Amino acid sequence: MFTGIDEVDWASLRHAYGSATDVPGLLRGLASADTAEREAALDGMYGSVHHQGNVYDSTLACVPFLFVLASRPEVRDRGAIVELLASIGAESAGPRAGAAVRAGAEALVPLADDPCPGVRRAVPGALVRFLDEPERVLALLRRRSTVERDEQVLLALTEALGLFVRCRPERAAGAVELLAAQSGPPYAPATRLAALGQLGLGAPERLPSDLVPTAVRLLRERSERRAAGPDRVDADTLVGRIRRLRPSDEEGAYLLRTLHRALDDRVADRIALLVGQLSGPDPMDRCNAVWMSAGLFRGWRADFSAPVSLIGGQLDGEQDQLRDAAVSVLVDLFGLAAPAADELHALVTVRPDLWVHTWERGRPSLGGPLKALARSGDPRAVPALSQLLARPVVPGGLGFEIVHLGPAAAPLAPALRRRLGQVDPDSPEAAEVAAPLLAAVTALKDPAALPEVLRLLRGAPDGLGAREALVGQAVRALDVLGTAARAATPVLRGLLDTRHAALAAGALWSAEGDAAAVLPVLLRELAHGRSRSARTAAEQLGRLGAAARGALPALRRLAGSGRIWERTAAAEALWRIDGDPEPVLPVFRAAWSENPYSRGTIAGCLAEMGPAGAPLRDLVAAELACARRHTARPGGYGSHDIAQDERLLADCRRALVQHSP
Structure with a gap:
């Protein structure tokens, strides 16, 4: 079975973790009579020799031995070995790997009739991928589909037929007819469902x-x-x-x-x-x-x-x-969860034990039902959140969820202020504990929180890491208070020479309305700050309106040469300061196509521009007509993308109304 294995210079070959000297042991482990040893060997193959789908020189050296193992009836779990071979030969693994598996694919043909269902289940897809004789492969699939009685193997055969249709479109007619036949009686419901799915993927016109x-x-x-x-019997x-x-x-x-x-x-x-x-x-x-x-x-x-x-x-x-x-x-639907709000509220009411999720390590977090209810914007979440704020330990991130309640969260303001007052600015956990509370206070625009926000800001000096985030969040909380935050101006002025200069200048403008005090700072950050600082400076300059006309030349330069987020922020500021759409709209159009994540900011500005934004009506209309979310992409995406996309759609609708003649 392992003839020639000791003649391979495994020491000169490599896998994910270095020398491949352990590979012969893994190959022999695949043939072990002991189940645990076989499973450990298979884990080792995927963990090092074929780590995360990668193929190394040792992987290619294993292929002939894997074919031998798959062909020996006394070896158990041969279906898993065939699956390993198919994974090694996948397109993503590279042409050399595919060629190595195709070179041995003839050995798979007799396995289509193997007594072991696990082997018969693994072989059809591998034959479609690696045996370069399509007519022979199709004939084999047709024959096996006729005689096979194991439902799991029948599903694998159906999937292989669908793969054949997609891989061999020029010879797909016979496979399509087989799938069409399998989608109807007398086939079992599972087989018919599988056939319908494969028809949809390869021949939707036959659905x-x-x-x-x-x-x-x-x-x-x-x-x-x-x-x-029969009922499944599970071990005790x-x-x-x-x-x-x-x-x-x-x-x-x-x-x-x-x-x-x-x-x-x-x-x-x-x-x-x-x-x-x-x-x-x-x-x-x-x-x-x-x-x-x-x-x-x-x-x-x-x-x-x-x-x-x-x-x-x-x-x-x-x-x-x-x-x-x-x-x-x-919990990931935010406002879209509203049709389920009554049921969420009922669950929150009868199961207070689900309000908090406790982890083995770290702070407890808000439980799913209450989080979903709060994120949906339902005010019925407020009483439970109030009780949690009164507990000795507040669940991590609770304040971030309060934000979604909007004005309905106003009754929580006293408790939020009290919890802020309990945060020790010198604690290593200060930023982690305070950031959610500050976010909630910011959303509520609570002027009574000013003393506690100032206390945290004074106690958290400028620096790197978590403390920096705490300062930024505290400055934002002051910014939304407007003139009610005038008592904070000395602290804000002290931040004008730090990495928070642009944010502090914006908050200072909100508190005092003194353009002369903040304009030089924002111009400095616009020209010489880091990318994020330049973007923030542009955003703050836009808030100054006509008082920032002296910044127009610098903003025009940034709109024409900065990174996408800087260009977009500079263009928006140009509109808010000067009201001229001509230099703004080309920047918006380019950014809209270049990075879908810029569309939320742009759509919000277009809605405010009114008829001046009408030349970009085509972008807005196309977005509203698109079935897919603007952030949809292969490989997954964050739950907050749903909320961002819904906001984009709302702004696009507003913009379309504003652009109408």
Whole structure:
């Protein structure tokens, strides 16, 4: 089995962690009769020899031995070895790796009829990718689809047919016909769902016109068949108990995910599919739908009130997994979670134990149900938040969530001031504790908080790291108070020669309205400050309006030559100071296309410009017509992107109204 393995100079080869001298041991471990040893060896292969999908010279040296292992019936877990080979040969691993696996692909052909279902499940996709005989591959897939009885293997064969359609479009007709046949009776519901998903990915024109009701019906039929099967027996272990409490259905999740990928921008159909599944009787189906909804909400725009309301309906059941999944999705929706607010409030009311999440290490954090309710802007979150502010330890980040309540959070102002007064500026945790509280005070524009903000500002000298962030947040809190913060002017003047100069100058302008005192500082930061300081200086100059006309030449230079954020801020300041759209609109148009994250700032300014912004009406109209969120991208994105995108859409609507003749 390992003939020639000792003749390889493994010491001269490398993997992710250096010398490959341990690789022969890993290869031999894959053939072990001991389950734990096999699993450790496979972990080692993925952890070092094929670390994070990378291919090294030692990886290529392993390929012939992996083919031998996959072909020996006495070796267990050979399906995992075939999957490892397929991963090594993937396109992302490079042409040498693909060529190495293709060179041995003939050895995979007899494995399509292997007695082990795990092997038969792993082989079809690998044959499509690496056996350069498409007609032979298609014939093999057709034959196996006819005789195979294992449902998991049938799903793998269906997926391989879909892959064949996408990889070999010039020879796809036969595979498409097979998929079309598998999408109907007498095939099992899971196979039919898989075929519909693969048709959607490779031949959407062959999908039935009643796809969504058909898919929902098949999902329910599949669930009924699963429920009628033998009960799963879990060992009396911790893992077994967790499985009993938290059921999962990976196959169902995969089938649903494939359908959603196939539907892509057909958002109305995707919503209907989710609604159908969320309305079904099976909790596993509903849980899969909840998790699937998260990607739809984050990546696309639509009226999601129907599925959000149904997700809210999952909060009052006895399934912990379903409730936790629903909360996890709702907490990322911010204002879009409003249709589920009644259910969130009910959960917060009856389960105060969920108000706080306690970690093994670090500060406790705000629990999901209360966080989702606050982020939705619902004032019913205020009483619970008030109780948390009265506890000895305030959950980390609580103040940041209070911000989303807007004016409804006013009753919390006294408690916020009291907690600010308890922060020790000299504590290493001062910034971590104070920043959320300062954010909430800033949102409320509470003038009574002035003494506590000043105390923190005086006690946190300028410097690097967390203290710097604390100073910046405190200055912003003073800025929103306007003339009510005049008592802070000596402290603000003391910051005009620090890294916070631009922010302090803006707060000083709000307090005193003395352009002569702040204009030289802002001009200095505009010309000689760091990139962030220059951007902040431009933003503050725009607030001065006509009083900053002396800064126009410098702003024009920055608008024409700075980085994108500096250019955008400078262009906005030019408009606010001079009111001339001619030098502003070209900068906005270029930035809009260059970086989608700039669109929120630009759209807000266009809404204020009125008819002067009409030449960019095409950008605003195109944004509103786009089905995808402006930050949607492969690989995931932060939950706050939903809130940012919704604000962008609101500003675009305002701008479009303002631009109308």
